[in-house]
């Protein structure tokens with residue numbers, strides 16, 4: 180096949196451990212992660228889905244019935260379980276990397292990628308679904324702005340930062356793979 184016409188044909192990477200996508204709600208962790216996993220041929224895991232499955236209820240219900248502290252406790256346990264399963268793409272909930280224990284475990288066992296987007300992108304994407312309890316506590320744009328300010332210094336501790344733009348998700352997937360290749364070429368473990 181003419182690879183010149185298909186320049187991304189061979190753009191992939193063989194993972195030796197999990198790649199963990201971190202970032203604020205609406206960064207595109209799940210959407211991009213699913214596509215990335217299929218591209219690099221490893222399982223896709225979504226921490227939010229795993230929490231809902233383990234609890235047998237939605238995240239909104241966990242927040243409402245048990246409160247955020249209980250949700251965070253479940254999130255920490257689920258992250259620890261998923262990180263022990265070998266190479267995969269793991270999309271995290273936006274608050275997971277804020278937990279000191281989880282962050283230390285991610286640092287030790289995985290390669291972390293911060294999907295970074297601007298406020299307008301977070302606002303637009305999160306407005307498409309009504310499933311995030313934290314954004315119901317007030318004006319979603321103000322909450323997201325505050326969270327960007329509070330959390331960005333922590334997200335920035337990820338091994339790699341990739342801009343999540345409003346273009347096709349596939350562009351972000353390719354950017355992540357190139358960033359992983361570069362990280363490995365500089366001695367990072369991927």
Ligand code: S3P
Nearest residue numbers: 203204205271272273274311312
């Ligand atoms: C949260 C983000 C959500 C979900 C929960 C709390 C957060 O995940 O885990 O609503 O604290 O930022 P997404 O980032 O996948 O929306």
